[in-house]
Structure formats: structure tokens, C-alpha cells
Amino acid sequence: MVKLELYMVAQKDDLPSILVPNKDPMDEMFMYRAAAARNLSACERNEGLEVLLQVGSQEEIDQIAEKSKVKLFPNYTEKQKVYAQQDISGRIRDALKDSVRQEEMFTCPSAIGQYNFILNQLSRSTGFWGVIHRLFPVVFIVNAVPSFQLLVGDMMITNPGYYNKTKAEFSRMASNIMSGIDIAYDNIKVRLLKNTSLDIINNIIKTDKEGEGYREAREVANQLSLPIPVVDHLYIATQSTEHSQWTVYMKAPNTLATLPLTQQIPPSKGGKNVKL
Amino acid sequence: MAKWSKQSLDIRLVAHYIPSNYEEWGHTGSCIVHAENPQDFSKKLPKNVRYNLTTEVYMPDVDLPLSEGELEHLAVDLEGNLDRYAFELRQQEVMGQNFRRLYSLTGVIFTIGVLATQTWWWLFFVTPYWGVAGIGNKYKYKKAKYLQNYDHRQVIEGKDPARKDAVNEMYEFYNKLEGHHLNKLQRARDFCKEQKKKNPAFKEIEEGYRDLIDANLEDSFLLQMYPYTSLQSFLRFFTGGPYGIVQPILTPKQIVPVRNFNLNAKKYLKEKK
Numbered sequence: 001m002v003k004l005e006l007y008m009v010a011q012k013d014d015l016p017s018i019l020v021p022n023k024d025p026m027d028e029m030f031m032y033r034a035a036a037a038r039n040l041s042a043c044e045r046n047e048g049l050e051v052l053l054q055v056g057s058q059e060e061i062d063q064i065a066e067k068s069k070v071k072l073f074p075n076y077t078e079k080q081k082v083y084a085q086q087d088i089s090g091r092i093r094d095a096l097k098d099s100v101r102q103e104e105m106f107t108c109p110s111a112i113g114q115y116n117f118i119l120n121q122l123s124r125s126t127g128f129w130g131v132i133h134r135l136f137p138v139v140f141i142v143n144a145v146p147s148f149q150l151l152v153g154d155m156m157i158t159n160p161g162y163y164n165k166t167k168a169e170f171s172r173m174a175s176n177i178m179s180g181i182d183i184a185y186d187n188i189k190v191r192l193l194k195n196t197s198l199d200i201i202n203n204i205i206k207t208d209k210e211g212e213g214y215r216e217a218r219e220v221a222n223q224l225s226l227p228i229p230v231v232d233h234l235y236i237a238t239q240s241t242e243h244s245q246w247t248v249y250m251k252a253p254n255t256l257a258t259l260p261l262t263q264q265i266p267p268s269k270g271g272k273n274v275k276l
Numbered sequence: 277m278a279k280w281s282k283q284s285l286d287i288r289l290v291a292h293y294i295p296s297n298y299e300e301w302g303h304t305g306s307c308i309v310h311a312e313n314p315q316d317f318s319k320k321l322p323k324n325v326r327y328n329l330t331t332e333v334y335m336p337d338v339d340l341p342l343s344e345g346e347l348e349h350l351a352v353d354l355e356g357n358l359d360r361y362a363f364e365l366r367q368q369e370v371m372g373q374n375f376r377r378l379y380s381l382t383g384v385i386f387t388i389g390v391l392a393t394q395t396w397w398w399l400f401f402v403t404p405y406w407g408v409a410g411i412g413n414k415y416k417y418k419k420a421k422y423l424q425n426y427d428h429r430q431v432i433e434g435k436d437p438a439r440k441d442a443v444n445e446m447y448e449f450y451n452k453l454e455g456h457h458l459n460k461l462q463r464a465r466d467f468c469k470e471q472k473k474k475n476p477a478f479k480e481i482e483e484g485y486r487d488l489i490d491a492n493l494e495d496s497f498l499l500q501m502y503p504y505t506s507l508q509s510f511l512r513f514f515t516g517g518p519y520g521i522v523q524p525i526l527t528p529k530q531i532v533p534v535r536n537f538n539l540n541a542k543k544y545l546k547e548k549k
Binding site for chain 1: 348
């Protein structure tokens with residue numbers, strides 16, 4: 001089964017934790033080849049997606065198990081019952097379909113598309129009608145020199161034939177990738193795993209020393225095995241909620257002395273916590 | 277006989293914890309887990325039989341060893357490198373294979389034409405030199421195509437005592453070292469070279485340090501991909517196929533960042549209570 005990791009990162013106070021998917025951010029630079037490879041193998045092996053839900057402590061695992069128990073009340077509508085009957089994996093499936101699957105449906109074709117784009121341009125000259133134009137002077141020579149018929153046959157038949165063959169193979173691969181996304185995200189299996197390095201991070205965020213839990217967590221996360229998306233998530237959390245570096249730029253602008261200052265911007269007050 | 281009707285083979289991939297100071301975006305100051313690179317690993321795979329892969333991770337005896345989730349994270353990265361390598365080679369071979377067949381035919385026509393017509397100006401019409409398009413990828417893909425023939429993959433903690441001793445010994449030795457981090461890596465590599473005579477398990481740890489030193493000193497990925505010398509661009513003209521569309525695929529190093537055991541993790545875990 002192809003695998004996708006989800007990290008359950010805590011928030012401050014009693015706010016619910018956030019799920020951060022582990023996708024290689026550098027994959028974007030190389031046309032989403034890692035994501036395409038994952039979905040292609042899902043199609044060819046006809047296997048679903050194994051979601052590895054990385055959880056910090058054993059207590060959280062027990063909490064998830066309790067939450068996934070179904071409680072049906074009599075005043076529920078039919079639609080509400082359907083949602084209530086979903087276990088935790090059902091909720092994760094819906095969340096992934098709205099976020100990661102949506103993104104992959106747009107991005108994965110570009111793993112093949114970058115080559116198809118160039119091959120289509122090449123086919124202008126190497127395709128059948130392109131060759132007809134290139135061969136215009138040769139048409140007259142063929143009457144005089146019979147061995148040119150070999151060259152003409154090669155350029156008119158074998159060249160476009162092989163170029164069309166490569167394009168056909170690529171389009172088959174691309175359609176397999178697209179159907180692989182459907183196969184993977186329609187058959188999800190969730191596995192709960194205990195991760196100690198995530199536990200360290202969650203503890204630092206919860207203790208929130210000097211109101212800078214996220215900043216300290218990000219510094220420690222560099223020495224842990226946590227993937228880059230989690231570290232990036234912590235960085236965004238520091239910048240948006242804690243003593244941020246943005247306050248450096250929140251000074252009054254250095255205006256010309258002759259102009260009157262109509263509105264004076266107050267100095268920044270650091271240390272004010274804003275909940276995410 | 278079909279592949280699926282035969283009994284699948286058990287094959288293992290050995291990964292060692294290597295103490296170091298790995299510097300990369302987002303992983304400053306972490307250690308690594310190193311395994312065999314995909315090209316060497318694919319040589320061990322069977323041709324017409326499916327296989328089960330077990331990744332054995334060897335780590336030193338410490339208070340807080342790698343948990344289940346961290347081991348799975350290593351497996352995702354190591355297996356992901358194998359999958360991506362196989363996919364990229366397959367993608368390039370779709371073009372490379374077809375272009376090699378096509379332009380080797382034009383090579384035949386080229387020679388017939390030269391002998392028959394005894395003129396030269398029409399030679400600009402044909403491009404027989406693209407008959408070697410992606411020739412480097414061809415030999416890599418011969419073995420790498422068997423990477424996808426797996427049935428089941430799992431990750432476990434290794435239990436071979438000789439390897440376990442080697443990893444423990446290395447961990448103790450590296451913690452005593454001081455100085456520049458590249459110098460530390462070189463001294464650790466030399467230590468492995470000596471210990472290899474007593475314990476052959478040090479051989480693979482030494483390869484890990486060699487890969488790490490290479491990763492620090494070699495050209496960047498973009499410089500390796502882009503032909504910036506005249507010799508490189510000359511060779512790429514032939515092996516790149518039409519308009520350089522066929523790219524050479526580099527074999528990745530199996531280096532995965534992992535938690536630094538020297539970090540006082542208990543300090544953070546106790547604060548909760």
C-alpha cells in the first residue's frame with residue numbers, strides 16, 4: 001500500500017490539534033514526480049492509501065479511540081446519522097479529499113505534461129504533415145536518385161510513428177496516475193502510531209514558556225526527525241501569534257521633516273498572544 | 277509461469293544510525309540513517325519472482341530509542357526514494373527507448389545513403405547520433421525496473437549483535453570528537469576503516485560517512501543536471517536526444533535525517549508533569 005503521513009500537532013490551551021500532511025516541498029520544483037509515482041503505483045497495484053497518523057502520546061491515542069465510538073441520538077436527521085456513523089478514518093478521508101486530493105488532481109499531470117508539451121512542439125516538424133513540408137525539395141530529387149526513397153520513407157513513416165508511440169505511452173501513464181488518485185483516496189486505511197519526537201514538540205507548545213511555545217518548539221524541531229512541513233507549520237504559528245519578527249517593521253515611517261504627521265502609529269506591544 | 281503464482285522472496289535493506297551534524301534546510305544539527313543506494317540495492321533483486329522487503333534499522337542503546345512512528349517515517353522516506361528513482365527512470369526510458377530504436381534505423385539509412393549518392397548536403401536531414409539517447413539510463417533501468425515487484429514492505433528494529441555493537445561503538449566514539457564538522461566526519465570514517473578488520477559491520481557505516489562527505493563537497497543538484505562545461509554539453513548533445521529532452525537520472529543517496537540522541541529529550545517530556 002502507498003503511504004501518506006499525517007502529523008497531529010497540538011495547539012495552545014485547549015484548542016483542538018491540527019493535522020499536517022507530510023509532502024515533500026521540493027517535489028513542487030521537480031514537477032510533482034514523487035506524488036505521481038505514488039499514485040501510479042496505487043493504480044497499477046490496485047491498492048489503497050495507508051494513512052500513518054503520527055500521534056504524540058498514548059493518552060491521545062486513547063482519546064481518538066473514544067471519540068471514534070458512535071453515539072446516535074433519536075433527533076438526528078438521516079444526513080446527520082451518516083456523518084455520525086463515520087469513524088475517525090472517515091473524517092480523515094473527507095479532510096484529505098478536500099485538501100490533498102484536490103491539489104494532486106491539478107498537480108500530478110504536470111509530471112508527464114512537461115514532456116508532452118515539448119513532444120507536441122517537436123511533432124510540428126517530425127509529424128506527417130510537418131515532414132511533407134520539409135521534404136518539398138527532396139520530392140524532385142527522388143525522381144533522379146532512387147535511393148532517396150529510403151530517406152523519404154524514414155522521415156514520413158518511422159519518424160512520426162515513433163513520436164506518436166511515445167506520446168501514446170505517456171498519455172496512458174498520465175491517465176493511470178489520474179485513476180490512481182481515485183483508487184488511493186477511495187480506499188483509505190488509517191494506522192495510529194506513537195511518535196516521541198512529536199510528543200516533545202506537543203509538550204513544549206502546551207507548556208508555552210514565556211508565551212513563546214511555538215518558537216522554542218521550532219528550534220528543537222530542527223534536531224528531531226520531524227519533516228519540513230511540520231517545521232514550516234511551527235514557523236507560521238510563531239509569526240502569526242507570538243513575538244514575531246514582523247514587529248521590527250511595524251515602526252513609524254521615516255517621513256520628511258516638513259510634512260506633518262497626522263496619525264501617529266503606536267509602538268508595538270510584544271508578547272500578546274493571539275489564538276490561532 | 278506467472279510472477280504471482282511463485283513464492284515471493286524475502287529481501288532485507290539494512291539501515292544504520294550514523295551520528296553526525298547533518299545540515300540541510302529544516303534539519304540543522306540532526307543525525308542520519310543511511311542505507312544502500314537504490315542502484316546497488318536493485319542488483320540484489322530477483323528477476324521473475326516478487327519479493328517482500330524488510331527494512332532493518334540499527335540504532336545505539338539509549339534511554340529513548342526511536343518509536344514506532346519514527347521508524348515508519350524512516351521507511352516512508354527510504355521506500356519513497358526507491359519508488360521515485362524507479363519512476364523517473366521509467367519515464368525517461370519511454371522516450372529513450374523509442375528514440376534509440378528510431379534513430380538507429382536512420383543510422384542504417386544514413387550509411388546506405390552515403391554509399392549510394394556520394395553527396396553530403398542532404399546529411400543535414402537525418403540525425404543518426406541520437407541513436408544513443410539516454411544510454412546511461414538504459415543500464416540503470418535494466419536492474420531498477422524490478423524495484424516495483426514488491427508484495428509487502430515493513431520496517432523493524434535490527435537484532436544482529438555484530439551490527440548492534442558496531443553502531444554502539446561508533447556512537448561513543450563520535451561523541452568524544454571535537455572540531456569542525458567535516459573534520460569530525462573524516463576522523464569517524466578513518467575510525468571505521470580500522471575497525472572494519474575486526475568487525476565487518478563497520479563497512480556499511482563507513483559507506484555512510486563517505487556519502488555524507490560527498491554530499492558536503494560535491495556539486496549541487498542543479499549543477500549536476502545542467503551541462504556547464506564544454507565536454508558535458510558536447511556529450512549531452514548526443515545522449516540528450518532531440519533538443520535535450522532526455523535527462524540523465526542521478527542515483528540518490530539514501531540519507532534520511534533522524535532525531536539526535538544527544539538532545540536531552542527527557543527535559544521536555546518531564547515539564548508536562
